[in-house]
Amino acid sequence: SAVISQKPSRDICQRGTSLTIQCQVDSQVTMMFWYRQQPGQSLTLIATANQGSEATYESGFVIDKFPISRPNLTFSTLTVSNMSPEDSSIYLCSVGGDTGELFFGEGSRLTVL
Amino acid sequence: QKEVEQNSGPLSVPEGAIASLNCTYSDRGSQSFFWYRQYSGKSPELIMFIYPNGDKEDGRFTAQLNKASQYVSLLIRDSQPSDSATYLCAVKAAGNKLTFGGGTRVLVKP
Numbered sequence: 001s002a003v004i005s006q007k008p009s010r011d012i013c014q015r016g017t018s019l020t021i022q023c024q025v026d027s028q029v030t031m032m033f034w035y036r037q038q039p040g041q042s043l044t045l046i047a048t049a050n051q052g053s054e055a056t057y058e059s060g061f062v063i064d065k066f067p068i069s070r071p072n073l074t075f076s077t078l079t080v081s082n083m084s085p086e087d088s089s090i091y092l093c094s095v096g097g098d099t100g101e102l103f104f105g106e107g108s109r110l111t112v113l
Numbered sequence: 114q115k116e117v118e119q120n121s122g123p124l125s126v127p128e129g130a131i132a133s134l135n136c137t138y139s140d141r142g143s144q145s146f147f148w149y150r151q152y153s154g155k156s157p158e159l160i161m162f163i164y165p166n167g168d169k170e171d172g173r174f175t176a177q178l179n180k181a182s183q184y185v186s187l188l189i190r191d192s193q194p195s196d197s198a199t200y201l202c203a204v205k206a207a208g209n210k211l212t213f214g215g216g217t218r219v220l221v222k223p
Contacts, residue, residue, distance in 0.1 A: 101147055
């Protein structure tokens with residue numbers, strides 16, 4: 001399985017600010033996936049990031065709020081823009097495995113005050 | 114109706130007993146099924162995956178699929194306190210999207 005590193009691991013932010021989360025993979029991957037896990041909830045897919053094209057967003061998520069970059073096959077960023085307390089969540093970067101499974105980074109725990 | 118449903122628990126199990134978890138899914142075209150374990154404050158880790166061609170056993174874990182009834186189960190034999198975690202069921206239909214259930218919290222009591 002790939003080694004996936006996320007930064008920051010946690011942060012406390014003020015309402016109205018933006019935060020960019022970085023995800024680095026130790027091997028080249030075609031697709032990277034960004035998930036959100038709100039407190040006490042399961043995982044919800046935000047978007048799929050392909051290198052060289054715009055990210056594909058799931059229903060309920062928009063590019064203006066969650067812009068994503070994918071400059072190469074080992075790196076991606078997710079920005080949470082104009083944050084509100086409702087954005088307090090764990091944000092997880094993931095990549096696919098050979099048998100269809102997903103492997104996750106350690107997550108970025110975001111608290112918005 | 115949610116696409117993947119699980120009983121949120123907690124499922125309380127004495128140490129050494131069998132923990133039985135279930136997951137139902139709505140998409141009949143689903144082809145791949147996964148169980149993840151998530152410890153508090155950690156990210157999910159894959160523990161089992163099964164394709165629709167039979168059950169799968171790995172150590173103390175057994176995953177079973179019933180396609181006709183559209184449910185997947187996970188059995189944990191000889192439960193240990195270290196098995197206390199939230200177990201997430203995930204289902205993949207056509208394409209690459211993995212849909213997760215809400216998770217079942219398991220508590221193994223010594």
